[in-house]
Amino acid sequence: MEWETSLENLKKRIQQLKKKRPGYKEILNFYQKIREEQEEVKPSLKIKSIPLKKEWKDLLAKEGFSLLEKKDFPLDINASLTLFRLLCEIGKKANPRMAEQVEKIEEGIDNKKMDLNKALTGGFEEGKIEKIAKEFGLDKTVLLFLIQESIRPSIEAGTKKLLNELNAEAWLKGYCPICGSLPSLSLLKDAEGKRFLLCSFCGYQWRVDRFFCAFCGNKEQDSLHYFCGEGEETHRIDTCDKCHQYIKTIDARNIEIIDPVLEDLATLHLDLLATQKGYRRPAPSPWTP
Numbered sequence: 393m394e395w396e397t398s399l400e401n402l403k404k405r406i407q408q409l410k411k412k413r414p415g416y417k418e419i420l421n422f423y424q425k426i427r428e429e430q431e432e433v434k435p436s437l438k439i440k441s442i443p444l445k446k447e448w449k450d451l452l453a454k455e456g457f458s459l460l461e462k463k464d465f466p467l468d469i470n471a472s473l474t475l476f477r478l479l480c481e482i483g484k485k486a487n488p489r490m491a492e493q494v495e496k497i498e499e500g501i502d503n504k505k506m507d508l509n510k511a512l513t514g515g516f517e518e519g520k521i522e523k524i525a526k527e528f529g530l531d532k533t534v535l536l537f538l539i540q541e542s543i544r545p546s547i548e549a550g551t552k553k554l555l556n557e558l559n560a561e562a563w564l565k566g567y568c569p570i571c572g573s574l575p576s577l578s579l580l581k582d583a584e585g586k587r588f589l590l591c592s593f594c595g596y597q598w599r600v601d602r603f604f605c606a607f608c609g610n611k612e613q614d615s616l617h618y619f620c621g622e623g624e625e626t627h628r629i630d631t632c633d634k635c636h637q638y639i640k641t642i643d644a645r646n647i648e649i650i651d652p653v654l655e656d657l658a659t660l661h662l663d664l665l666a667t668q669k670g671y672r673r674p675a676p677s678p679w680t681p
């Protein structure tokens with residue numbers, strides 16, 4: 393699993409992608425800056441352990457329930473808020489729309505009216521963040537993006553603590569066994585092309601059948617198709633004609649995947665094609681709304 397991304401390898405891959413697709417230069421620079429800050433906080437994160445009782449775990453697995461809810465992931469709130477301010481700085485220079493939003497956010501925080509500490513106490517809840525966005529007249533996608541990227545190191549550290557609790561090959565369902573979220577990507581791995589799904593929230597990867605729509609459970613080969621971009625056999629769009637939804641698949645047998653989210657971000661043109669063909673993406677990453 394790609395749990396220990398080395399920043400150096402990540403930067404190399406970003407360099408390659410920028411050369412290959414110059415149109416993505418700006419967004420890839422932005423991505424790199426944010427990933428650099430996230431990597432920086434990782435070594436000093438303080439994350440509580442997540443207690444799981446065996447009986448409880450077995451019961452959940454039997455009933456098909458995931459282990460946690462999003463808000464159950466322990467957060468290092470101080471580290472997340474420090475990161476939040478750093479990401480705001482990066483956002484300010486990224487583009488005018490982001491800059492305008494960040495200014496409003498900083499104003500809210502500096503007036504002590506916007507209390508993100510309080511909002512994150514008790515864990516991440518989308519509803520709470522959306523409420524703040526509404527209260528302060530903010531674009532909720534921007535605020536959610538900044539918050540989610542600020543807590544990402546905490547969330548991933550929590551997921552890492554749970555890796556030994558689960559068998560990634562046994563679950564086989566269309567939603568994450570840890571947090572119940574939908575997958576944002578699918579990955580083909582090993583010589584035999586085992587298929588894994590990547591959780592859009594916690595980053596966990598679990599195995600599913602090759603012919604399977606994660607969103608409606610469809611297993612009929614006749615209605616499951618895929619298409620690639622030109623000259624891009626490693627990245628493709630898997631469509632389902634039953635629910636008219638799609639997932640992006642990265643074939644990790646031919647390329648080394650340093651960071652699946654990066655690969656996703658650098659192939660937004662495939663999402664555009666899928667949308668034009670009338671398919672919907674149920675669970676984008678915060679990077680690909």
Ligand SMILES: [Zn+2]
Nearest residue numbers: 568571591594
């Ligand atoms: Zn998850």
Ligand SMILES: [Zn+2]
Nearest residue numbers: 605608632635
């Ligand atoms: Zn489907």
